[in-house]
Structure formats: structure tokens, C-alpha cells
Amino acid sequence: MSKPILVTGAAGGQQGSTGNRVVQLLVQSGLPVRALVHQLDERSERLQKLGAEVLAGDLLDPQPVRQAMEGIKRAYFTYPVADGLLEATAIFAMAAREANTELVVNMSQLQNTPVAPSFRNLQHRLADQIFDWAQVGVVHLNAPPFFENVRALIARTVADQNTIFLPWGDGDAVMPLVAAEDCARVAAALLKALHAPDQKRYDLVGETPTVNEIVSILSAVLNRPIRYVDIPDERWIEAVKDRVNRHAVEHLSSLWRFFRTSGIRKGESGFRVSETIERLTGAGPQTLEQFFRMNVESFDKIRPSA
DSSP: OOOOOOESSSSOOOOOOHHHHHHHHHTTTOEEEEEEEEESHHOOOOOOOOTTTEEEEOOOOHHHHHHHHTTSSEEEEESSSTTTTTHHHHHHHHHHHHOOOOOEEEEHHHSSSSOOHHHHHHHHHHHHHHHHHHTSEEEEEEEEEEEHHHHHHHHHHHHHHHHEOOOTTOOOOOBBOOOOOHHHHHHHHHHHOOSOOOOOSEEEEOOOBHHHHHHHHHHHHHHHOEEEOOOOHHHHHHTTTTTSSSSHHHHHHHHHHHHHHSSSOOTTTTOOOOHHHHHHSSSSSOHHHHHHTTGGGGSSOOOOOO
16 A cells, blocks of 8 residues: 555544554554644654654644645544534545545444434534545444543542542443544554445444443452442533533533433443454454553552652
């Protein structure tokens, strides 16, 4: 494969960083990569040292997106949980159509419920349609929240108080989850494949624990009792508003409300572990226990130096 593969979100963010992971996996496979980042900084320098071609540009600006898409036949698209998803999708789809791409791997959300559980989820459903209408060879990866999202939301209070404070209901709600690493592995496998994908849409669910099971797994990994306290939506929103953007807060609060009230059980309406991850990558999905064990230090209290 002589033409570079374009990867958006390549610098990585605070949580899943699937774009950054995809770059690393492709470079490790010896493939040329063009990494699109929002700005040039120490993160983009690390990408250059890996061997990736780095371009800076805003996905909401058509000019740098068109420039990044020049000579591209395969691309990975992801957009942060922030305003602008539909605009960025339309701009990227337009540039991909002009470049006559053969494959765009689109990082999306689960869509296997009749009603969108959040406005952000509705936007993803519409964004997927934009890519489909553009006829750019798109494949959608429909994923639930990442393990990394859960870690980000509970690490501080687990470290300080051995307690999880979230509006997740009485503990019986099922939470479909997946490791960002597994999503990146699937994306890289599709981008590297010699043949066209056999599906246009893949659900990527790595595990379907209940809230109580999440707490039990974390307690066992940390070897100390962890409590779960169900709190009102308003209290959670107030607690996170200074560190989570408004768009993400709205999405997550709606998502938690859906999970705790839907009454969906394991194995129902897509709330089951996907075979896709192992079939496409050759390795089964990471478990939540494995993820917690790999990130034990996130839940340890940082004590001041003497």
C-alpha cells in the first residue's frame, strides 16, 4: 500500500484517543500514515518521531481537510464529544468524495435502540447518513462508552473516598462498554485489509456489566471495598461541569438516564458482547477487569511529598 492512510484525531485526547492508537498500529505495521492534528505541539512531535506525516488543521475548516485528503484512498474519522460533529462530518465526507476514497472508517456510537438515548447519539445517526449519502466507501464502528470514560468519571472519588458517585440508578442497570484499544485495533485491521470489509456497520461491545458488577470488579482489583452511591442528575452535573464540556455533560447525563430506565437486560437489543473484535483482529476484547488492573494507579490516592 503506497498511498498514506489519513487518520484524524491523531494527537489523542484525554480519554479514548482512538486516532492516536490507530496511527501507532498502522505505523507498527509498516504502513505510511498521514496524521491530522488540531495543532502542532509535543504530541505531534511524537507522531513525527514515529514516522507519520503530520498536518495541522481544524476539521471544521474545509481547506485543511481537503489538503489532508489529497492522494488519500483510506481514512479514519473520529471527532471528540464536543460541538461540531455534523459540520465536521459533512466537510470530511465532501473532501473524501472529491478524493474518490475507497474506504472511510467512521468512529460512531451504538444505534441499536429505536430511540436515540441522547442528542449526541442522534447526531451520530445523522452523521452516519451523511457518510452513506456521500458514497465514500464508509464503514461505521458503532461503539458504546469506553472503559476510559468510566475511569475518568470515577477515578478521583475512588482514590479519595473509595466511593463512586454517579446517577446510575439502583445498581442493576446494564452498561455496555468497550476498550478504546479494541476499537482502534478493529479500525486498523479494516484500514490494513487487502479486501473490502464484509459489512458496512460493526457493533463493538466488549463487555456488558451491571453497575453492581462494575463496582465488584473494581473492588476485587483494588483489594479494598468500593461503594456505589446513586446521586441525582443535578448533583452529578454540578460536580463535573468545571472539567467536562457542556456538550459532553448533556450527552452523558442523557445516556445515564437511558441506561438506568430502559429496563434492557444483557443479551437484549444489542447489549451483548460482539464477536466482531476477535473476528477482525484475532484477539478477543479486553475485559473490564483487565483494564482496571492495567490502570490501578489511576485509583490510588496521590499523597503529598514529605
